Each structure stands twice: as C-alpha cells, then as structure tokens.
Amino acid sequence: MTSDSSNFDLVIVGVGGQGAVKVSDIIGKAAVSEGMNVRAAETHGMAQRGGSVVNYVRLGCDLGSLIPCGSAHGMLALEPVEAMRYIHDVAKDKIVVMNTSPIYPVTVTSGQCTYPDPQEIVARLEKDYRVVAFDAVALARQAGNMKTLNVVMLGAISSYLPIPEETLVECIRNMVPSNTIDTNLKAFRLGRETTRQ
C-alpha cells in the first residue's frame, strides 16, 4: 500500500559512483520548479566508495524524508542486486525500472560471495511488481559515455513521474557539466524510449 501523505515516493538504489545522488538531485529540483514540496534523503552507503546506496525522494510530501517500508510508488535501480536488496521498500504491483548490467562487489571478485543471475532477479521481481529491465550500460555507451548510465535510467523512470518531460530536460541542461549536455540529453531520450507507452 502506498503512502497517501506523498504524491510519488521514489526509491533510487545503486552502487556508489553510479550517480544515484545526481539523479535524486535532478528529480528533486525539477519537482520544486513545478511547485511541489520535496523531501529527500540519502540514507545508507558512501557515495564515492563503491558501497550500496539507497536514496529516497518524496514528491509532493510535507512529512519526513524516509519512505515507510513497502509503500514506495516506484523504484529506480541502477544495479540488479541493489534492486533486490531494497525491494521491500516498494509497494506491491508498483513500477520497478532496473538496469540489468551488474557491478560485482569486491566480496564477489575475491570469491567470498556469489552473484545471482540478473535474469533470475528480474523473474523474481516480476512476480510482485511491474518491471522494466534493460541493459542501461549499452544505452549509455550508445549515448556516447558510460557515465551517463544514471541519466539513461532517469529517462526511463521519467515516464512514471508526476513531472513534465520538458522540466526534467531543463534541469539536466542546468545541472550537468556544459560540455556533456548533448550526451546527457541523448542518454535521457534513449532511456525514456524504453518506457514510452
């Protein structure tokens, strides 16, 4: 059950360094410029050092910044295992937009843990959620820079957010380094096409 104290509660998960915080920032700024109240929190993880990261963005919300367990309207997952790790934050039957390309933690490369099959993750999630899963690394590469993965994903979730596309595009323009605007806008478009209904 989603929370009625917020218009749209979004959980953004990923790995430190993937740019999850930037995505939260862009969505937050865009929502504010649409006149919405926004509450946001970066709760766990350390952005720069490859740890697991979860951010909450609450659009049209006047209460606290943490989303009650199992009530988010949607999840944006920049990495498959991280989607699974935090999926209990999302309300049943809601939208999960997920990148299928994994980043192996040191615990996997050093042989202490094993990494599950991303397709298996998709299959599990599909039992309870509406899932859009695709290889965002490939799209980012197509846009011209691997680092635009976060913006590809932003494009994909944007179809479900209560924010007009133009507002998000305007915010991207203002918030990315000026020499990367074109690449980022292309990344946004490629992402958005994956979910255009």
Add this chain to the structure above:
Amino acid sequence: MEIGTYPIPEDSVRQFLAKTEQVIVIEELEPVIEDQCKVIARDVGFETEIFGKADGFLPRTGEFNVDICIEGIAKAFGIDSCECKPAKQDMELPVRPPAMCPGCSHRGTFHIMKKVFGEDAVFPSDIGCYTLGIQHGTVDTTLCMGASISVASGIYDAGEKKPICCTIGDSTFFHTGINSLMNAIYNKSDITVLILDNRTTAMTGHQPNPGMGKTATREPTVEVAFDKLCSAMGAEFVEVVDPYDMAATEDVLERAKAHEGVSVVIAKRACVISAAREGIRYTPFMVDTDLCKGCRKCLKFGCPAIEFDEVSKKASINSMCSGCGLCVEICTFNAIMEVKK
C-alpha cells in the same frame, strides 16, 4: 513536539508535559532528551509517563527508520501497528561493503603493515577512509577521533607484549592525535604510529587541513610539517615514506618496529581522488593472461579494479584502474604490467 536544540527548551517541554499523560521520546543514539524530560517531569511533580529507550520501546543501537518508530509508538501506547509490509525476499545477495578506491595508497600501506607487524599484532585505528581497512584485518579498534594513538599507548601500558601499530589520518592527527602522541611519547610507550598522510580530508569531502598549506577557503598558507611537529614532541624515530614504494615502506616499517619507544612513520601520498582532480594521470595496468596462473593472490589485495574471470580462470584489470602499480608487487608470477601504449 519537535526538539532540535540542546540544551532543550525547558519551558516548552514543561508546558508540553503539563497537558499530556503519556509521552514517547524518539531520538537517535543515547536517550539524552528522554532523561532530561524525566528530570523535568520529576522536578515539577508531573505524573506524565515517559517512554523511549530506557524501557526498550525503541532500540539503542542502529539507525531509526519509519517502521522502527511505528512499532515503538504502537507498543508504548498499546495500539495495533498495521502489518502490511511485503514479505522479505529470500534470495541470497552478495554483501557490498564500501571499499577503498582503486589506487588508494592506504591499501599498500596496510598490506605492508600487516606483513611487517604480523597478523596478530594489535592495530588500533581511527576515523577516515582508512577505517575501511577493517576488511583487510588491519583495523582492530575505532573509537573516536584521535583515539588510535591513545588506545595504542593504553594497550601498551596494560602490559600487551604483541607489537602495536596504530594508524591515523593526516586530518584526524591534527584534530586530536597530537595530544595523544605527546602523551604516548612522554609516558614512554613502545608503539609505532603510522600517520596516513593522503594530503586531504578525504572521507568527509576533501576539505583542506593544516598539513596541506591551504586555509579553509583554499588560500595558500603555512604548512604544518608532520615530521618537525613529531620531533618537537620528543619522538626519536620519525620518517616519511611514499607508500607507492612498497620496498621502501617495508624497510621503514621494519626499522620502526625494531625501534624502542614511540616510532612515527608518515606515509605520504595524495589521495587518488585529489590527484585525479589535479589532472595527474598514470598509465593503467593489465594482467598478461599467458603469465597469470589464476592463484587469486591479487584479488585478496582487494582493489576494486581487479576482477577474476571464472571461465578462463585468470585475473583481469578493469577500467577503474588508476595505475598505482601496487598490485605488481603482489603477483608472484610477474603477470601484472603497465598497459603498453
């Protein structure tokens, strides 16, 4: 009511307690405000019941989230909390602890430190990126800023016979390590103090510190010299070494370990993130798959740029490699080399 200041606004709390029969105090960490509320209630003679951590409605450890708060409130006031949570998924997921960056000099320093002092030496440490060394078995204690040195000398004074080597970052040393070091030297501890000088305050976002010669607003200013400072406090063994030079680091640490009394070693090498921001680029490294025997030794080194291909059973180095060259020393088969241009 919401309390966001300390000391707490006693008048408002008094007024609040006057019109309530039961109160639950929800605060992170220790029950400081909870106790204060109880004191106020008692002083004024209110009968208000005050719940919180003391009676176990809220946990004293970990971080709060919405559900922990809902549960605490429900239990305290005897109301039903809605159990509408989705079932936890049961897939086994690999843990993803944060790691030191590819090319971080601390990784090399820790590797050599463990080699020289031995696996069962005592390694008190401090608060910074290097606390992540806990995954390498090189961080035994972390208490509060500057405590690495005082904990180390305390352990020595308590009669510990194993070698003791503590680590502390440059900014943490300036924050509260100086006084601890002075105490350790003055009271004749026999320990090694390894100052990890990565020329910045990396963990909190690269703020300048007095060792950098930059003010808080990044204007040039006098630089505090670690070696002179430590010598002035009476340390007889003070040496500076570049942790990218593993052989030199090993030599210095061997001598520091042998030295009786406090020995100070300053491992000086800029944080890879600051170096990259300043435009410093090194040639990345690669694994020669013909020479690689698949022994996984380099993987245990824990650099996020080193991967293992389960199909070919060989190691490989990904695009995150910053070219520090430290893993070259790790591979006993000379399979790691610079990428040829």
